[in-house]
Amino acid sequence: MDSKGIKVLVADDEPDILEIVRYKLEAEGYEVATASNGEEALQKARSVKPDLIILDVMMPFRTGMDVCRMLRSDTAFHDTLILMLTALNDELSQVRGLEYGADDYINKPVSPRVLISRVHALLRRKARNIDEAPIQLESLRIDPTQFSVHHEGQAIALAKKEFELLYLLASRPRRVFLRNEILSHVWGPDVIVGDRTIDVHIRKIRQKLGIDCIRTVKGVGYKFEM
Amino acid sequence: MDSKGIKVLVADDEPDILEIVRYKLEAEGYEVATASNGEEALQKARSVKPDLIILDVMMPFRTGMDVCRMLRSDTAFHDTLILMLTALNDELSQVRGLEYGADDYINKPVSPRVLISRVHALLRRKARNIDEAPIQLESLRIDPTQFSVHHEGQAIALAKKEFELLYLLASRPRRVFLRNEILSHVWGPDVIVGDRTIDVHIRKIRQKLGIDCIRTVKGVGYKFEM
DNA sequence: CCGGAGCATTATCAAATTGTTAACCGAAGC
DNA sequence: GCTTCGGTTAACAATTTGATAATGCTCCGG
Numbered sequence: 001m002d003s004k005g006i007k008v009l010v011a012d013d014e015p016d017i018l019e020i021v022r023y024k025l026e027a028e029g030y031e032v033a034t035a036s037n038g039e040e041a042l043q044k045a046r047s048v049k050p051d052l053i054i055l056d057v058m059m060p061f062r063t064g065m066d067v068c069r070m071l072r073s074d075t076a077f078h079d080t081l082i083l084m085l086t087a088l089n090d091e092l093s094q095v096r097g098l099e100y101g102a103d104d105y106i107n108k109p110v111s112p113r114v115l116i117s118r119v120h121a122l123l124r125r126k127a128r129n130i131d132e133a134p135i136q137l138e139s140l141r142i143d144p145t146q147f148s149v150h151h152e153g154q155a156i157a158l159a160k161k162e163f164e165l166l167y168l169l170a171s172r173p174r175r176v177f178l179r180n181e182i183l184s185h186v187w188g189p190d191v192i193v194g195d196r197t198i199d200v201h202i203r204k205i206r207q208k209l210g211i212d213c214i215r216t217v218k219g220v221g222y223k224f225e226m
Numbered sequence: 227m228d229s230k231g232i233k234v235l236v237a238d239d240e241p242d243i244l245e246i247v248r249y250k251l252e253a254e255g256y257e258v259a260t261a262s263n264g265e266e267a268l269q270k271a272r273s274v275k276p277d278l279i280i281l282d283v284m285m286p287f288r289t290g291m292d293v294c295r296m297l298r299s300d301t302a303f304h305d306t307l308i309l310m311l312t313a314l315n316d317e318l319s320q321v322r323g324l325e326y327g328a329d330d331y332i333n334k335p336v337s338p339r340v341l342i343s344r345v346h347a348l349l350r351r352k353a354r355n356i357d358e359a360p361i362q363l364e365s366l367r368i369d370p371t372q373f374s375v376h377h378e379g380q381a382i383a384l385a386k387k388e389f390e391l392l393y394l395l396a397s398r399p400r401r402v403f404l405r406n407e408i409l410s411h412v413w414g415p416d417v418i419v420g421d422r423t424i425d426v427h428i429r430k431i432r433q434k435l436g437i438d439c440i441r442t443v444k445g446v447g448y449k450f451e452m
Numbered sequence: 453c454c455g456g457a458g459c460a461t462t463a464t465c466a467a468a469t470t471g472t473t474a475a476c477c478g479a480a481g482c
Numbered sequence: 483g484c485t486t487c488g489g490t491t492a493a494c495a496a497t498t499t500g501a502t503a504a505t506g507c508t509c510c511g512g
Contacts, residue, residue: 159488176373194491199470201489217373218469218498219386385499423501425459432460444458444509453512460507471496482485 006123007031009050011041011067012085013059021054024112025119029181038062045071045080052081052123054115081122085110135170138226140213142170151209161186162205165198169214169224178221198222232349233257235276237267237293238311239285247280250342264288271297271306278307278349280341307348361396364452366439368396377435387412388431391424395440395450404447424448 008030012018015036022032033048035041039061045053053071055064062070064084071077085106106118134143141150144167149156158166164186169177182198183191202222206214215223234256238244241262248258259274261267265287271279279297281290288296290310297303360369367376370393375382384392390412395403408424409417428448432440441449 161489174372174374176371193489196470196472196492197490200472200491203471203473216470217386220373223372387500419500420502422459422503426461426501429460429462442459455512456510458507458509460505462503462505464501464503466499466501468499469497472494474491474493476491477489478487479489480485480487482483 006052007033007048007050008119009033009035009041009044009048009053011035011038011044011054011059011064012056013037014056017056020112021115024116028116028120028184030119038064038067041067042070045077050080052083052119054083054085054119056085083118083122135167137170137173137213137224140170140209140211140226142167149209151211156208158205158208162201162208165201166205166209166214166224169222173224173226176217176221176223182221232278233259233274233276234345235259235261235267235270235274235279237261237264237270237280237285237290238282239263240282243282247341251345256345264290264293267293268296271303276306278309278345280309280311280345282311309344309348361393363396363399366396366435366437366452368393375435377437382434384431384434388427388434391427392431392435392440392450395448399450399452402443402447402449408447 006029008025010018010021010025010032011034012021013036018034018036022034025032033044033050035044037060041053041055041059041064042062044050045067053067055067057064059067068082068084071080071082083106106115134141134145136142139152142163143149144163147160147163149158149163149166165182168182168185177185179198183193187193202214202216206212211226213224213226215225217223234251236244236247236251236258237260238247239262244260244262248260251258259270259276261270263286267279267281267285267290268288270276271293279293281293283290285293294308294310297306297308360367360371362368365378368374368389369376370389373389375384375389375392391408394408394411403411405421405424409419413419428440428442432438437452439450439452441451443449
């Protein structure tokens with residue numbers, strides 16, 4: 001239940017890899033910025049203020065480790081996640097990446113699947129630690145830290161999946177979420193469930209909330225709108 | 227699931243694997259073409275124009291990576307999905323598969339179930355290629371992210387086809403779109419529908435919008451103009 | 453004025469999509 | 483072990499959408 005306006009900066013000097021990673025991340029709903037060298041990565045980090053930075057170790061102008069170290073010494077990036085991509089079996093850089101304060105690192109070559117799942121994991125971790133922002137929309141309050149939903153002061157009990165689904169939709173009011181997106185965010189990227197499963201959960205949410213705030217966009221998906 | 231008219235090309239030099247994959251894919255309703263070496267894969271790709279190509283890395287005449295790279299350098303295959311089958315633990319080819327622009331890859335041996343689910347996932351993503359740029363023309367706002375149209379603040383509900391048609395026209399104001407162009411963009415390149423179908427949708431849009439912003443160019447097509 | 457070409461409109465029907473209910477299954481609690 | 487709850491699925495109902503046919507309109511040339 002993430003990727004509401006979550007920004008990821010990807011820095012790699014290989015244009016192809018950059019594009020594939022961008023594609024994959026965007027398919028998961030993240031906002032993606034890219035940089036093709038260390039210097040650009042620093043600049044973009046400052047202008048974009050991403051939640052997560054994926055850094056290739058080997059880059060022109062500044063190495064990923066350089067960038068990592070500089071970001072970490074800046075308090076503005078204190079809780080920005082950094083994921084390092086290290087060269088094949090270059091264990092030394094793993095160590096040093098860690099020393100410089102990366103939150104995770106992956107050995108190249110890396111499959112897109114693995115990368116995405118690590119990204120998810122990192123962001124989930126961050127979300128838990130830092131605390132996810134409660135959403136307040138008119139009289140409806142959705143608080144992920146308490147896992148609770150209140151409407152006009154009344155507590156409404158939602159089951160886990162129901163809550164996650166509602167939280168996803170409400171995290172970006174009026175944006176349409178395709179059924180695929182919903183599946184991949186609430187159920188996970190590779191989970192296969194039946195076609196009617198989403199509907200049923202939507203129905204339960206509508207039923208329990210008692211207010212009409214989830215719109216069906218036929219042939220497309222669902223969106224939250226008060 | 228639909229998978230109507232979706233074409234998949236499978237290239238592998240193992241006849242048994244080829245047949246199993248073909249069988250599974252056809253059972254899912256895909257149209258399947260096969261090739262048993264790299265050269266043949268290239269030819270078939272050009273003649274069949276598949277939506278997705280499954281490439282074995284190790285093939286005679288041309289390796290899968292070779293084929294992948296050649297296809298990617300051809301603009302006609304720019305948005306053709308490529309799924310690479312790599313030998314077990316052949317990590318090097320993973321990297322290179324990525325560099326050459328495969329959209330995903332799977333390590334052999336692969337279970338048919340997994341293969342099918344990856345294929346589904348890839349095609350779903352492709353299907354969802356909404357251009358995410360909202361269009362704002364005077365008091366009319368067309369937002370593909372929200373799948374919504376607003377005129378002077380008022381939301382106007384359009385059905386999917388109507389929305390896509392309007393979005394196409396509005397994406398290039400004052401440019402005339404021929405009926406063929408409209409058909410191939412909104413309905414797809416190979417869909418055959420009657421002559422009056424476009425008219426009917428145009429009418430519905432005009433009706434719902436309430437403003438006269440779609441001009442008929444007799445004998446030619448339609449254009450958007452505020 | 454007439455007739456045809458091309459488009460607009462409307463009604464209608466089939467297909468696609470979603471809503472709803474009930475039943476099932478497994479895991480967590482009692 | 484029994485019960486409850488959440489999650490999933492299946493089956494069917496309800497709704498919406500898209501496509502077509504039929505008909506009307508309008509512009510034009512003859």
